[in-house]
Amino acid sequence: MKLHIVPARTGIAWVKSGIRVFWRQPMAMAALFFMTMAAMSLATLVPLIGPALALALLPSATLAMMVASAEAVQGRFPTPAVLLVAFRTGRQRLRHMLVLGALYAIGFLAVMGFSALFDGGLFAQVYLGGEPMTREIAENPEFQTAMWVSMALYLPLSLLFWHAPGLVHWHGVPPVKSLFFSIVACLRNMGAFTVYGLGWLGVFALGGVLISLVSGLLAMLGVFSAESAPGAIGGLMVGLAMVMAAMFFSSIVFTFRDCFEPPEPPAAPAQATP
Template sequence: MKLHIVPARTGMSWVKLGIRAFWRQPMALAALFFMTMASMSLATMVPLVGPAIALALLPSATLAMMVAAAEATQGRFPTPAVLLVAFRTGRQRLRDMLVLGALYAAGFLGVMGLSALIDGGQFAQVYLGGAKLTPEVAQDAAFQSAMWLSLVLYLPLSLLFWHAPGLVHWHGVPPVKALFFSIVACARNFGAFLVYGLGWMGVFLLGGMAIATVSALLTVAGLGGSAAGGIMVGAALMMAAMFFTSVVFTFRDCFEPPSTPSREAPRNDTPDEPAPRPDEPPASGPH
């Protein structure tokens, strides 16, 4: 497995590719994203261990969206079967994905635990859905400190798990090694990921402004309320699905396909390159 170092401008290509792939199968990808979120929400209802189970499902959900994006880019319709891709690729891969999920849940709950040392667990309860966010709570200094600490600690956790599902699934890398390779790849391609993050911030900002404008126009026309709320929820769901659709392109450009270990490193600055097939290792280089 060879790590690729890509130029910073590749980050914006990842954003564009994610948006483009989403619009090839918008209804299917939005529905699949909703189904993954709904599955995690249902898991939280399990007494005592529900939130931990939901967190443990996130790496598998990320992999499912990567596979669905690959299907859409190849012109195929991503079916709900991709939601189970992490659980039907052999016992070893299944075991590794379960370990990866457990590590993610432990890491995230650890971040929440550290934030609880500041505000007594108020932020953790709000974030995990156990309490409502009121103006008084949001303005509390301890709550804000816990929130910022959680954000700072979550960034390295996110980078640890960014590529890990793909490394386990396509490269057969053990979970702990996958975490190490993931954060190294993100660090070595810091410029590209910085541009990628800024690009998505811009997309969400513009999308939020557009949603606010439409909602205001509906309110002026007397069609606000439920209509505006439905548009906001639908648009937020769609933009989140687009973001998760783009993850597969960051993975593809950071690692050499395992099927071609001796192949010369391909160019990674071609934004029109298709994503990998879900049932084969990710392919790099233009087709």
């Protein structure tokens, strides 16, 4: 396994590739993304350990979208079977993915716990769904401090786990080593990842503008009544956000593919090479 250093402009190529591969199989990719999110939402319903269990599933969900994108790139239709790919590649890799999920849950909860030092845990309660967001909460200075601290701490956590699922699945790297290789790859290619992040910010901003324009046009045409307009516009925004999030997750495999040499020998079809 060899690390590749790519130019900063590659970040835009990753964004374009994610959008392109999503639209190759839009219904399949959107459905798979929705199912991964639904599985994580259902996991939160488990008493006591629900939120931690949902967090632990995120690396496996990310891997599922990476495999789905790799399948689509190779001209194959990504089926729901990819959702279980992390659990079908042998006991050792299954164990490694479970450890990776546990480490992610511990890291994320540690970030939330640290943020509680600034606002008594209010931001953590809102983020984890235990407290509804209100204007009063949003304007609370302590809440805002906790939010920015959490964002600052989540960035290195995200870099640690960015490539880790792919390294465990395609290269058989143990969990702790995969975290090390992941953050090294991200830091060595920081220019490309910065452009990548800015590119997706632009895509999401453009999506928001598009929804505003479409909503305004439909309101002018009288498509929505005064009573139904807020709900309809909200539904459009949620739908577009889901599509853009699915495109974002579809792009992750391209960052992995360009940062590491492909594994040898090639993986089986159900475990498509990125």
